[in-house]
Amino acid sequence: MRILHVFKTYLPETVGGIEQVIYQICQSGIAHGIESHVLTLSANPEPRDLMLADHHVHRAKLDLQLASTGFSYSVLGRLKALAAEADVVNYHFPWPYMDMLHFAARIKKPTVVTYHSDIIRQKHLLKLYRPLMKRFLDSADRIVAASPNYLATSDVLTQYRDKTSVIPYGLDKAAYPVPSAACSAQWRQRFGKRFFLFVGVMRYYKGLHILLEAAQGTGYPVVIVGSGPLERELRAQAQALGLDHVHFVGRVDDNDKVALLQLCSAIVFPSHLRSEAFGISLLEGAMYGKPMISSEIGTGTSYINIHNQTGLVVPPSDPQAFRAAMRTLWDNPELAEQMGQHAERRYEQLFTAERMGQQTAALYRGLLASKHTRP
Structure with a gap:
């Protein structure tokens, strides 16, 4: 055929x-x-x-x-x-x-x-x-x-x-590379053992401006992987907000991306418009057993991420709610680990x-x- x-x-x-x-x-x-x-x-x-x-x-x-x-x-x-x-x-x-x-x-x-x-x-x-x-x-x-x-x-x-x-x-998952120990160690040395991770293109519907507002005043390390048309604007926003704990690393190859997915504490996915119809990078987080934070926009993001099971789902365009969800996962690492396990099982059942x-x-x-x- x-x-x-x-x-x-x-x-x-x-x-x-x-x-x-x-x-x-x-x-x-x-x-x-x-x-x-x-x-x-x-x-x-x-x-x-x-x-x-x-x-x-x-x-x-x-x-x-x-x-x-x-x-x-x-x-x-x-x-x-x-x-x-x-x-x-x-x-x-x-x-x-x-x-x-x-x-x-x-x-x-x-x-x-x-x-x-x-x-x-x-x-x-x-x-x-x-x-x-x-x-x-x-x-x-x-x-x-x-x-x-x-x-x-x-x-x-x-x-x-x-x-x-x-x-x-x-x-x-078998098509994704296995990063070397040196690669993983390099990222661990740079960002520590606990951090939130975003992976994606910096487009208008990704809601990264919401993530930056949510990160303000928390001190939680946030690693942003990717580039795109809004990169300069977002970097300026982070600088204006004094977000020294938010790290823009630009585009990375697949080895580095997998290393960061394996090392991170949770996936943050603040997309706030229906242009985000599914969320492949959100699904990658589930594949690697990570809890997720996403927004309810009536699309596939809330089919991947089930509230209070695989992560937390908050209202769109709400930095305060997003910050509260980050705090919940940061302050409750055992809960975050359980949610990550549920996320991986859901990937294996539905998303291979x-x-x-x-x-x-x-x-x-x-x-x-x-x-x-x-x-």
Whole structure:
């Protein structure tokens, strides 16, 4: 069975949550006889075709970027050719230009839309896009949401309950590196044995300004891994608040990230807007048995982190509540350890790449079977 995945960006050029999910779907499908191909855009598309781990990546030239939407003149022809050889086309939403491509290419193959997020920020453009979006989602044979929470709270998805399946994102822990003793010792010497950890891109919806306000006056060490468009602004905020105990370490490689995940006391994840549809780095914390602090935004973050079981969930945009949650975990290390154990068990039960691969393969096969038996 050959599956074509379509999304505007992909590894190795861009690293983000959706890219990681597509990668895990492709790799976990191998055990189920699935050959995966990914069609994406790239500012520098040479080589146009490459192998990434065990799946194929096809890149078309990115010609224009507007309102977070990439456009390409050459991608239409490539979509037609690749879709002709695929059994199922799996689109990854949102990418409005993709909807246009689907109809322009006159795709007749069975289609799945993996619905990663509502469109939150571009509200005015959404009004113009909504008719096309509805036509595109209407045309899809199946839609996939990553959590029951998101399905229940998305105004868009509730219109498609009859054809929407919930398949949680999954991670393969065996694919993560094991950091050397020297690597771990280096970070332990730098930050000590107890600290809170944030990992992610510094985007508007990540709520890092809330975390900085919550850290004020506590003295709790906080390590922030990642970079992004708000980095300069956040560093200035930390300096203005006198947060000497908050450490920005920038981007790190996977060995260093795993070392920090293993060493930290808890994961802090202050995302406060629905643009945070799931939270891959939050799930990484659960995978390594860490308690979590997150906000209730009606998305997959509260499917990963269950209040008072795997961590603490607080109201969004509430630094005082976030600070209180940090204090609870800091002052009660045994409770924090118990929550971390629950988090790891929940990961093993619901969020492994193997489980995601099984469920996704079953979805594809069920879709193909229904197409073949339809008169």
